[in-house]
Amino acid sequence: MPPPVFRFAPSPNGFLHLGHAYSALLNFESAREGGGRFLLRIEDIDATRCRPEFEAAIDQDLGWLGITWETPVRRQSDHFADYRAALDRLAAMGLLYPSFESRAGIAGLVKAREADGVWPRDPDGAPLYPGAAKSLSATERERRLRSGAAYALRLDMDAACRLAGDLAWTERGSGPDGETGDIVALPKAWGDVVLARKDTPTSYHLSVVIDDALQGVTDVVRGQDLFWSTAVHRLLQKILDLPQPVYRHHGLIRDGAGAKLSKASAATGLRELRARGMTAGEVRNLIGLP
Structure with a gap:
């Protein structure tokens, strides 16, 4: 072994x-x-x-x-080429789409949504993506990309979860409320997460799972503030056919x-x-x- x-x-x-x-x-x-x-x-x-x-x-x-x-x-x-290769695989599976709103634009959309009630937030307290970029036509997406507009590449969370099926991870530490053992992963709680931007060709979520796989990491020991992020990492590991480490989240x-x-x-x-x-x-x- x-x-x-x-x-x-x-x-x-x-x-x-x-x-x-x-x-x-x-x-x-x-x-x-x-x-x-x-x-x-x-x-x-x-x-x-x-x-x-x-x-x-x-x-x-x-x-x-x-x-x-x-x-x-x-x-x-x-190692941006490693992350680009992973993005290309996700795109080939139809799991990525570009969104073009600025951060200020997204904040405005959230404010408008909250005028009609509570808008959902992720486990870190940030609002889920409220835009409609996923419904843009391929022609309109291409037009905006050719224009040089800034964009974020987002994971189509619903489609990715359908492809991955049920997910869990092995926790040898504990979550913020003492969660340990076999933990059910709920990546939908994070919405359509950003996996790259025009000016930054990767993200924490994407690069951490690619790096861990390429480096053969078997045990991930990190703070409890990243406990629920593991759901996104398990999703990416599953759909990219990457090995699953054992996790140990520790108190802060x-x-x-x-x-x-x-x-x-x-x-x-x-x-x-x-x-x-x-x-x-x-x-x-x-x-x-x-």
Whole structure:
């Protein structure tokens, strides 16, 4: 039986904080205890926010914590062709369509819908896509694309769910309300999610499942804030014939007010804590690790 493969996949759009340390250490030590492999992946598809100095800081912070990883490191920005191939497969199955509304336009549509009642929202609290781009004719779609209009490529969720059938995942951690074991996946709760944009040829949902498959990741250990997103990932894994990892979602490290940590919070940034003379062992104590 091949060894398990774990990964830590930060975005270099800010400095790491205590929550990142917790997740990275859980992955690293799970790999070590299970005789497995530990990978570092750089999720840098957002070219406007990701910077080389943040990636350098990730290396420094993880090294300070005593974490080592295999090389070479996979950077998503080097692998847009992999995501394009997956999009082409989904398009060939008739599961993608472009939408042309701006973010402000979508907000206006949601406001209009809510004037008639409650408009559904996804598990993160964002409104589901309210537009009618799926009903545009092929001729009109092509006309808008040729005009150079901005667009988002959306997954036709109803069609994808019909194709995939019933879905579930194995949860060895727990959800926000203690959900564990065999979890029924309900991707329709997310509506027609965006899988790529004109200026960004992939999305988190798409790239994470492609990367995990190509890197042979067997165990996904990540925060509970991504628990319900797993439904979308299971859907994409099923329709793209990708292997299914085991999932372990862990509790989040929060600030004194109970809020989820942010990269903008210097009080919990690893870089700042190190500069103040804190040791890696003291960081472990802060986040509840022996």
